[in-house]
Amino acid sequence: MSVKDINVNQATPCTSSQGNYLWRDPPQEKKWADCVHCGMCLESCPTYEQTGEEQHSPRGRVYLIKAVAEGKLSVDEHFANPVFSCLDCRACTTACPVDVDVGGLIEEARGQIRQAVPLKGWKGAVNKFFLHGVFPHRNRLRSLGGLLRFYQRSGLQKAVRKTKLITIMPQHLIELESIMPDVKRSHRKTHIKAKGETKHEVALLTGCVMDVFFSDINDSTINVLIRNGNDVTIPTNQTCCGALHVHAGDREMGRKLAKQNIEAFEKAKTVIVNAAGCGCMMKEYTELFRDEPEWKKRAEVFEEKVVDISKYLHDTGYEKPRAAITTRITYHDACHLAHGQGVRQEPRDILLDIPGVEMVHMPNADRCCGSAGIYNITNPEMADAVLKSKMENVPEDVEMISMGNPGCMMQMALGVQKYGRSQKIVHTVQLLDWAYQKEVGDDHHVRLKD
Amino acid sequence: MSVLKIDTSDKHIISLAAIVGGPRSILFKKADLLAYDCDGFTIHKHLPKAVVFPKNTEEVSKLVKYCSDHGLPFLARGAGTGLSGGAIPVNGEVIISMVRMKKLISVDLENRRAVVEPGFVNLKLTNSISDRGYYYAPDPSSQYCCTIGGNVAENAGGAHCLKYGVTTNHILGLEVVLPNGDIIEIGRNGVLDEPGYDLLGLLTGSEGTLGIVTKITVRILKNPEGKQTVLAYFDKVEDGSQAVSDIISAGIVPSALEMMDKTAIEAVEAAAFPVGHPKDIEAVLLIEVDGIAAGIEEQINQILEVCKKSNVREVRAAKDEAERGRWWANRKTGFGAMGAISPDYLVQDGVIPRSKLPEVLKKIAQISEESGLRIANIFHAGDGNLHPLVLFDARIPGEIEKALEAGSLCLKACADVGGTITGEHGVGIEKREEMRFVFKEEEILAQTNIREVFNPDNLLNAGKLFPTPGRCVEIKKEMKV
Numbered sequence: 067m068s069v070k071d072i073n074v075n076q077a078t079p080c081t082s083s084q085g086n087y088l089w090r091d092p093p094q095e096k097k098w099a100d101c102v103h104c105g106m107c108l109e110s111c112p113t114y115e116q117t118g119e120e121q122h123s124p125r126g127r128v129y130l131i132k133a134v135a136e137g138k139l140s141v142d143e144h145f146a147n148p149v150f151s152c153l154d155c156r157a158c159t160t161a162c163p164v165d166v167d168v169g170g171l172i173e174e175a176r177g178q179i180r181q182a183v184p185l186k187g188w189k190g191a192v193n194k195f196f197l198h199g200v201f202p203h204r205n206r207l208r209s210l211g212g213l214l215r216f217y218q219r220s221g222l223q224k225a226v227r228k229t230k231l232i233t234i235m236p237q238h239l240i241e242l243e244s245i246m247p248d249v250k251r252s253h254r255k256t257h258i259k260a261k262g263e264t265k266h267e268v269a270l271l272t273g274c275v276m277d278v279f280f281s282d283i284n285d286s287t288i289n290v291l292i293r294n295g296n297d298v299t300i301p302t303n304q305t306c307c308g309a310l311h312v313h314a315g316d317r318e319m320g321r322k323l324a325k326q327n328i329e330a331f332e333k334a335k336t337v338i339v340n341a342a343g344c345g346c347m348m349k350e351y352t353e354l355f356r357d358e359p360e361w362k363k364r365a366e367v368f369e370e371k372v373v374d375i376s377k378y379l380h381d382t383g384y385e386k387p388r389a390a391i392t393t394r395i396t397y398h399d400a401c402h403l404a405h406g407q408g409v410r411q412e413p414r415d416i417l418l419d420i421p422g423v424e425m426v427h428m429p430n431a432d433r434c435c436g437s438a439g440i441y442n443i444t445n446p447e448m449a450d451a452v453l454k455s456k457m458e459n460v461p462e463d464v465e466m467i468s469m470g471n472p473g474c475m476m477q478m479a480l481g482v483q484k485y486g487r488s489q490k491i492v493h494t495v496q497l498l499d500w501a502y503q504k505e506v507g508d509d510h511h512v513r514l515k516d
Numbered sequence: 517m518s519v520l521k522i523d524t525s526d527k528h529i530i531s532l533a534a535i536v537g538g539p540r541s542i543l544f545k546k547a548d549l550l551a552y553d554c555d556g557f558t559i560h561k562h563l564p565k566a567v568v569f570p571k572n573t574e575e576v577s578k579l580v581k582y583c584s585d586h587g588l589p590f591l592a593r594g595a596g597t598g599l600s601g602g603a604i605p606v607n608g609e610v611i612i613s614m615v616r617m618k619k620l621i622s623v624d625l626e627n628r629r630a631v632v633e634p635g636f637v638n639l640k641l642t643n644s645i646s647d648r649g650y651y652y653a654p655d656p657s658s659q660y661c662c663t664i665g666g667n668v669a670e671n672a673g674g675a676h677c678l679k680y681g682v683t684t685n686h687i688l689g690l691e692v693v694l695p696n697g698d699i700i701e702i703g704r705n706g707v708l709d710e711p712g713y714d715l716l717g718l719l720t721g722s723e724g725t726l727g728i729v730t731k732i733t734v735r736i737l738k739n740p741e742g743k744q745t746v747l748a749y750f751d752k753v754e755d756g757s758q759a760v761s762d763i764i765s766a767g768i769v770p771s772a773l774e775m776m777d778k779t780a781i782e783a784v785e786a787a788a789f790p791v792g793h794p795k796d797i798e799a800v801l802l803i804e805v806d807g808i809a810a811g812i813e814e815q816i817n818q819i820l821e822v823c824k825k826s827n828v829r830e831v832r833a834a835k836d837e838a839e840r841g842r843w844w845a846n847r848k849t850g851f852g853a854m855g856a857i858s859p860d861y862l863v864q865d866g867v868i869p870r871s872k873l874p875e876v877l878k879k880i881a882q883i884s885e886e887s888g889l890r891i892a893n894i895f896h897a898g899d900g901n902l903h904p905l906v907l908f909d910a911r912i913p914g915e916i917e918k919a920l921e922a923g924s925l926c927l928k929a930c931a932d933v934g935g936t937i938t939g940e941h942g943v944g945i946e947k948r949e950e951m952r953f954v955f956k957e958e959e960i961l962a963q964t965n966i967r968e969v970f971n972p973d974n975l976l977n978a979g980k981l982f983p984t985p986g987r988c989v990e991i992k993k994e995m996k997v
Contacts, residue, residue, distance in 0.1 A: 164853060
């Protein structure tokens with residue numbers, strides 16, 4: 067049965083609909099057309115590993131997404147379950163013999179589901195509060211940061227923990243609360259000159275969550291950039307990249323944020339990103355503008371400018387630090403860096419260029435940790451199972467785990483705490499920055515956890 | 517977990533769920549079942565009644581007994597990567613999924629054997645023992661994800677079976693749940709030459725029609741000391757085929773001898789693991805030798821010489837392990853790579869005497885021309901195991917039928933030169949009728965009589981492996997033409 071046959075009698079509000087996809091921007095046929103159901107993706111999938119159920123495997127999900135277009139299945143809660151159980155980790159695309167863009171299909175399918183079956187209950191509340199109320203608004207994020215800072219500094223955090231007030235929160239939120247990074251106030255200039263001669267001019271995405279919870283990493287990124295001859299601009303009208311929205315099926319909001327960022331970075335030649343999830347999203351902005359040709363063109367130009375900090379340093383060159391940091395570390399591949407952007411060797415090379423650093427191989431280093439945006443909040447049980455198998459692969463005898471994504475850093479910190487491990491969690495660029503700092507005698511300490 | 521209520525009034529579903537410990541181990545809603553309506557063979561589709569996930573042999577036995585007592589058709593499924601439809605529930609079966617029984621039970625290096633549960637993934641066995649210098653030899657291209665239980669059912673082969681043999685040569689013992697629920701062990705302790713009938717040989721490759729394997733003792737091998745791979749490009753298929761024959765005649769036993777033709781090269785180069793094969797050649801050969809390090813270089817030189825004599829355009833050995841790995845990834849993802857040049861494909865699995873290679877390839881080209889469908893060829897040239905891949909578009913009315921017919925004709929071409937219709941993918945539902953190309957009525961009856969003994973009610977994986985009586989007349993007619 068062809069797609070056209072099914073369409074004939076469908077009264078649909080949108081002209082580009084297929085089968086039972088009734089809204090704008092449905093999953094694209096060309097994305098699933100290459101899938102021949104061979105199954106090479108199965109073992110790459112963390113949720114298939116946990117369940118053994120094919121509807122929770124990449125080829126199963128692709129099959130169901132296709133079935134809706136063919137009119138065999140409707141967009142309802144039963145369809146939503148396998149589509150939303152996906153971590154969107156993209157490991158299947160790496161494993162796929164023909165690079166089927168499963169992640170893209172999942173995001174498009176989620177867009178349809180969210181319009182057909184709006185979220186209810188606490189999941190809906192969490193989504194609405196964070197995705198609409200907080201992340202897109204820098205001031206509100208800062209205020210939230212301020213609140214958290216107040217919570218941490220005022221003794222309220224201690225009080226809450228002491229009085230067991232915390233026991234009224236769901237278990238996974240308690241766990242997340244316990245690894246919440248120390249929130250710092252950040253006042254940053256919008257232009258930072260290179261130290262010495264200016265070789266390049268770059269703009270930096272400071273991110274939404276990143277700048278509140280991980281402003282240290284943004285500081286390190288800036289330090290490393292200016293140290294290597296880059297003038298850094300931080301456009302003030304930039305906003306959240308929209309990844310969390312698109313992952314959650316809110317493509318409308320994703321488009322709004324994408325447009326704002328495309329405009330904010332219009333003048334920049336290079337856009338540096340230090341969060342894998344944001345980088346991957348921004349490199350896929352064109353996907354959001356399939357039926358807006360003007361914006362699609364601008365998005366294409368924008369995508370080319372976006373680059374992960376580790377790849378940028380690797381490609382443009384950086385000074386090897388002279389001071390040593392004597393430590394044994396292992397590296398975790400953030401999904402949206404390794405599978406999403408193909409950046410695997412660059413961060414490892416940077417770490418190995420730091421004198422004194424000894425790298426220990428982590429088996430299945432490019433396996434998802436279960437963070438996956440806000441997946442660990444919306445699907446705590448699965449996220450936990452995925453984290454458990456991740457932690458089993460972390461070598462015993464290392465002091466630090468390095469990576470390039472804030473979501474992973476939170477999740478891995480949770481893993482370290484939960485499974486009684488001792489490792490410190492660091493961003494790749496932090497370690498490089500500390501090595502530079504050490505040259506001038508300013509010995510930094512890992513600040514993520516006390 | 518079992519406190520969760522089952523949302524159905526179907527008493528069979530409730531009973532089956534009770535056996536496997538509750539709703540988390542059973543699927544019965546349409547959206548969940550749809551992903552199980554086919555396996556790697558996507559032409560026939562049928563929804564199962566339910567999918568159950570047992571955790572151990574006892575649960576499998578109870579499930580089987582329940583189905584048997586209540587007349588419910590049932591079948592076992594592994595990763596569902598089979599290419600002949602052996603795991604497709606054509607009768608609305610209860611699928612007993614073995615994927616949660618995925619433990620590596622024991623490794624006995626001294627006696628070179630390992631015991632695995634059926635859901636254990638093929639490549640994981642090698643990965644679990646490679647640091648100690650051992651590996652599991654059968655390596656179907658789907659080894660990244662296919663299960664050893666499925667390999668036993670299909671008697672799976674692979675690129676390296678030329679030297680080391682197919683799955684049946686590596687199975688030392690099986691624990692099997694028979695279709696009445698009884699549990700038996702055959703090939704106890706992996707001791708060779710058990711007295712009595714060779715049930716191990718009978719069960720391996722029986723395509724899930726005689727019983728459900730719940731525990732497997734396999735042979736493991738010591739890693740070869742050395743390994744080297746040669747890549748050779750030919751302007752003519754005939755020259756490539758000649759090189760294959762000459763390598764074997766020279767007394768070399770390569771561990772693998774693989775060939776891809778022009779269309780196959782187009783696909784792998786358009787897919788995710790391209791290695792830069794020239795687009796204008798007619799055949800690429802991948803030749804691997806392994807063994808004690810001392811003899812490898814000499815064998816490689818011999819192979820290079822043979823290829824040069826056969827008008828090779830370019831031939832060279834892999835410069836390092838990374839290059840070798842890239843060549844193999846390119847070859848092993850070959851079937852999936854068809855997605856890059858065609859919406860659907862159907863893979864056939866004929867076996868022919870090596871010397872007939874040019875003749876059969878010509879015939880296949882003719883079939884392709886007459887059907888109007890492209891046919892790519894990827895094959896284990898060393899043991900004459902051809903994989904013609906018929907490319908088609910299921911959305912175009914009539915193309916599925918055309919593809920099936922072209923595939924069937926390819927198999928006939930193999931049978932006609934003294935070959936057979938399957939080397940490693942099994943018969944399944946795909947090649948049932950083509951069994952007539954190689955077996956007489958009496959020969960098929962001898963086999964279905966055996967099935968009768970094990971599976972008298974034919975509730976276990978019915979409709980697979982053997983032709984349905986109705987259609988054999990037509991096939992016979994076709995054979996006479």
